Amino acid sequence: MGIYLYIDVDAFFTSVEQSINRSLMGRPVMVGGLKHERGVVACPSYEARARGVRTGTPLCEAARLIPDGVFLKGDFHRFQAYSDRFFEILYRYSPDLQRISQDEACLDITGAIRPFGGARQLGESLQQEIWERLALSTSIGIAPSRVASKIASEYKKPMGLTLLEPGDLHNFFARLPVRKIPGVGLTTEKILHEMGIRTAGQLAAIPEQYLKTVFGINGLKIAAYSRGEDGIPLRDHxxxxxxxxxxxxxxxxxxxxxxxxxxxxxxxxxxxxxxxxxxxxxxxxxxxxxxxxxxxxxxxxxxxxxxxxxxxxxxxxxxxxxxxxxxxxxxxxxxxxxxxxxxxxxxxxxxxxxxxxxxxxxxxxxxxxxxxxxxxxxxxxxxxxxxxxxxxxxxxxxxxxxxx
Ligand SMILES: [Mg+2]
Missing domain, CATH: 3.30.1490.100 (DNA polymerase, Y-family, little finger domain)
Incomplete structure (x- = not known):
């Protein structure tokens, strides 16, 4: 069984701006546009989230909620430069890496753990190094499957580290809300709720063929995910x-x-x-x-x-x-x-x-x-x-x- 580490930079755009201008740290910063502009907040800092701003909140609304907020347009070149440095560090921990986006990756760390003494120590060391070198906070999930590592990375944010041992998977998924399963969006969630299914544990108890009838091929995917398994890759690129x-x-x-x-x-x-x-x-x-x-x-x-x-x-x-x-x-x-x-x-x-x-x-x-x-x-x-x-x-x- 492999061990996977999923890492996601917390509030990436904003964290980069705060890393470059340290006086912005701890303040409600929103990247996406200036106060008076049309458009939406692409990335609110955790301080801005605490005051009610979400990704996608219109700028005018955000300005009303946080009149003293810092509004930035954001610079894609800076984001890319930080992303490159982020991935350089990741590659040193494991070359077996799946790039999910500019600030997210899933690493197969099965063969990389030993020198660190344990998966948690590896995760802590990686998190620490990214903090020291880039001043970016990250959230990490470590688990025996890719999908479980992704869900674990979302469990505690910002600067979280959640480790799931093979023996923890069953309990973790038993109570996990279905919406946390990748591939379950608003529509699927609604249908599942109408079927009386609220947790991954309940979903895992439904026969796969039935889910396939209701959701098509996506049904098989979420069935595997609900058990914490990656399943068969559905599409060969x-x-x-x-x-x-x-x-x-x-x-x-x-x-x-x-x-x-x-x-x-x-x-x-x-x-x-x-x-x-x-x-x-x-x-x-x-x-x-x-x-x-x-x-x-x-x-x-x-x-x-x-x-x-x-x-x-x-x-x-x-x-x-x-x-x-x-x-x-x-x-x-x-x-x-x-x-x-x-x-x-x-x-x-x-x-x-x-x-x-x-x-x-x-x-x-x-x-x-x-x-x-x-x-x-x-x-x-x-x-x-x-x-x-x-x-x-x-x-x-x-x-x-x-x-x-
Ligand atoms: Mg992120």
């Missing part, structure tokens, strides 16, 4: 050959600039997916369907391979403008990124411009992961805001299953 996003419209659209906004939005979603898979694409395909169901498809090359929507979009735009020739409304549009290639995300020797773009995208993905899609809205898709409702993960398009 290597097997993915393309990523597509498409949506239909309630009313046919003829305005090409509105159609291009949709293409950009779908491309943005697909490109983000590629980034999470550490892949780049060499081919982009578009399709659109006229009101009379004639479907047009076109493909273009992306050279060099990319997962950056801004460098791919010109290809999409010119393909669309070239092929949208009839004076007819359009009922559906879609984008596919194909010809996928793996790439290693350490190309720090590239020229500055590419490097800057890459880091901005990482920052963008991170802010959206933390604060929802609308933490950052780009000009190109802003025009969609009059058409669609804003959900947590993006615009609620008419075909939501395909819009993620």
């Amino acid at each position: 290597k097997a993915i050959r393309s990523v597509s996003r498409e949506t239909g419209f309630a009313d046919d659209i003829t305005d090409s600039s509105v159609l291009l906004s949709h293409f950009y939005y779908l491309l943005e979603r697909a490109a983000r997916k590629l980034r999470t898979l550490s892949k780049k694409s060499t081919t982009v395909r578009i399709k659109f369907r006229y009101a009379d169901f004639q479907t047009i498809e076109a493909a273009g090359r992306i050279n060099p391979a990319s997962n950056d929507q801004n460098s791919i979009f010109p290809v999409v735009r010119s393909m669309f403008l070239r092929t949208f020739t009839r004076r007819q409304g359009i009922r559906l549009v879609g984008v596919t990124l194909a010809g996928l290639k793996n790439y290693i995300d350490n190309q720090t020797f590239l020229d500055d411009r590419i490097e800057k773009g890459r880091r901005l995208l990482q920052g963008l993905d991170y802010a959206r992961q933390k604060a929802g899609f609308f933490a950052v809205t780009t000009g190109r898709t802003f025009s969609l805001s009059s058409r669609y409702k804003r959900g947590d993960t993006g615009y609620e398009l008419r075909t939501p299953g395909l819009s993620q």
